[in-house]
Amino acid sequence: MRRLCSRLLIAGAIAALVAAVLVRPRFGHPVTPFMREAAAAATGRVVPRFHERARDRPLVVVFIRPDCPCSEAYEPYTHELFRAYQSRADFLGVVAGEVQEAESWRQKHGTPFGVVADVDRSLARGYAAERSAYTALLLDGETVHHLWPGYSAGMLQDLGKRLAAATGTPEASLPLAGAPETLTSGCLLEP
Numbered sequence: 001m002r003r004l005c006s007r008l009l010i011a012g013a014i015a016a017l018v019a020a021v022l023v024r025p026r027f028g029h030p031v032t033p034f035m036r037e038a039a040a041a042a043t044g045r046v047v048p049r050f051h052e053r054a055r056d057r058p059l060v061v062v063f064i065r066p067d068c069p070c071s072e073a074y075e076p077y078t079h080e081l082f083r084a085y086q087s088r089a090d091f092l093g094v095v096a097g098e099v100q101e102a103e104s105w106r107q108k109h110g111t112p113f114g115v116v117a118d119v120d121r122s123l124a125r126g127y128a129a130e131r132s133a134y135t136a137l138l139l140d141g142e143t144v145h146h147l148w149p150g151y152s153a154g155m156l157q158d159l160g161k162r163l164a165a166a167t168g169t170p171e172a173s174l175p176l177a178g179a180p181e182t183l184t185s186g187c188l189l190e191p
Helices: 002-022 033-041 069-085 099-109 122-127 153-167
Strands: 059-064 090-095 114-117 135-138 144-148
Touching: 033 144, 059 069, 059 122, 069 090, 069 153, 090 099, 090 122, 099 114, 135 153, 144 153
Parallel strands: 059 090, 090 114
Antiparallel strands: 059 135, 135 144
């Protein structure tokens, strides 16, 4: 009986080790149907104008929480989108926190676009962004064209297609390796 128990324990340990090596870690929170519906309801919402930019260029607004692993995981994909569309679209990160936290985020991650601090979370509320990794697309500078309640490979492709269509440019090929397969949101933006 002892041998059987020992063998089962060893087999379980080996299975756990194999799973730890083969299964990619997953950051983030699943996007619920309620989150999808609330994000869809934000379409057409007029949002606070808190930035200086040309109204004739699309604006991508990314919501960030500095202590959120999902924000960290999403950041490289926002850099790729920026590199692909920066000549025709504007990008802005909205960091939940103080001005120092926003600047620290930008420096730590080498964020290639501007970031602003959302000290009281009024910007997030104005956009109906509940969590980090929410992303809004504005085409006229003041109205939400689309709000994604998280990110995934499919979402990144959709945003790229919309940016290409809005700017009259060919769709860029984005590196999506490692992006979640299903829409994944980050931590709550409200403290």
